Amino acid sequence: DAMxxxxxxxxxxxxxxxxxxxxxxxxxxxxxxxxxxKSSQAPKLLFHYYDKDFNNEADTPDNFQSRRPxxxxxxxxxRSPGLGDAAxxxxxTSRDAGLAGGPTYTQYFGPGTRLTVL
Amino acid sequence: xxxxxxxxxxxxxxEEAFLTINCTYTATGYPSLFWYVxxxxxxxxxxxxxxxxxxxxxxxxxxxTYRKETTSFHLEKGSVQVSDSAVYFCALSDQGQAxxxxxxxxxxxxSVSS
Numbered sequence: 001d002a003m004x005x006x007x008x009x010x011x012x013x014x015x016x017x018x019x020x021x022x023x024x025x026x027x028x029x030x031x032x033x034x035x036x037x038k039s040s041q042a043p044k045l046l047f048h049y050y051d052k053d054f055n056n057e058a059d060t061p062d063n064f065q066s067r068r069p070x071x072x073x074x075x076x077x078x079r080s081p082g083l084g085d086a087a088x089x090x091x092x093t094s095r096d097a098g099l100a101g102g103p104t105y106t107q108y109f110g111p112g113t114r115l116t117v118l
Numbered sequence: 119x120x121x122x123x124x125x126x127x128x129x130x131x132x133e134e135a136f137l138t139i140n141c142t143y144t145a146t147g148y149p150s151l152f153w154y155v156x157x158x159x160x161x162x163x164x165x166x167x168x169x170x171x172x173x174x175x176x177x178x179x180x181x182x183t184y185r186k187e188t189t190s191f192h193l194e195k196g197s198v199q200v201s202d203s204a205v206y207f208c209a210l211s212d213q214g215q216a217x218x219x220x221x222x223x224x225x226x227x228x229s230v231s232s
Contacts, residue, residue, distance in 0.1 A: 006161070033219075042207060042222035043162070057219070090161055092220075106152070107211070107220055112161040 003027070004110035006091050012116045013081050021076040021113045023091030032074040033107065034066060035090040043090055049074060050096070081117045088112045120145045124208050124223030131198055131230050139193040139226045141182075141208035149210040151175075151184055151191040152220070156205045165193075165206070198230045 004025045013019040023032065030051050035043035047056045049068040063085070065077040078085055092107040125140040143149065150169045154162040166175030171186035182193045191208060208223040 040225075042224055043220070045219035048219075088161075092162075106150075106164060106167055108164065109154070109162040114159070 004091055004093055004108055006089075006110035006113050008113060009111060010114050010116070012118060013078075014118050015083065016080045019078050019081055019115065021078075021089050021115070023074045023076070023110055024072050025091075025093045025110075026072070027093055027095070027108065028071065029093035029095045029105075029108075030071070031094045031096050032068060033092040033094070034064075034074070034076050035092065037088040037090055037112070039087075046076075078115075081115070083117050086115055086117045088114050120149065120210060120212070120221045122208050122210055122221055122223040124206075124226050126224075126226070127205075128227040128229055131228070133200055133230055133232050134197045135230075137193070137195040137198045137202075137228065139206055139208075139228070141191045141193065141223060143189050143191065143208075143210050145189075145210055145212070147212060149212055151182075152209045152211070153180070153182055153191070153193050154207045154209060154222075156207065156225070158204075162207065198228070200230050200232050203228055203230045 007022045033048040034046045036046055037043040045057050046060045047066055063079050067075045090112045091110040094107045095105045121144045123142050152167045153165040155165045156162050166177045168175040168184035171184055174183045180195045182191050205225045205227050207225045209220040211220050212218050
């Protein structure tokens, strides 16, 4: 089955120690997203890749970076995690028609990585 | 700006009861509307969607109709089960906008007891 995979499912890191979360997809979608979801809150978009183009949300802290080495993989790097960065991190994908118009396709989510910062 | 408003939870029901979770939206243009479900400790699963006015999305006994005149997309199920206990998110996305964020409501927690 085509799907969105996130690894690891649970990640524990120390305050200030860099951490990388991984997302892969077999859907061949051209857009990949990273959302942050804190406890009892709705997911909040951090950034997305449209093909190779990186698009940062205006209020995403500089502490968060992302890499997309190929269509299938996308990484979330947190350079110096703080206690406030403890959250569920959700990867999503979609296939968009592009700026020429057409419907925005559905976003499909992975199972998430729960990050704990000690 | 675009926004989604969901009824506050938690919603507590007995098995086989009727479920309604209200969702209204504010948007320019013609957004697509979605319901996602999140089980404890899991990611979001797409439950159903509708892309234009009067469309009805349905899945696993859940239904929602895109009502442009009332800017609503209420989720309904005729007979809930214990396994339906989860958090439900209503969301919208702009049509024709590449790579836009989903705009979520705050989520409604449903608890079904046997």
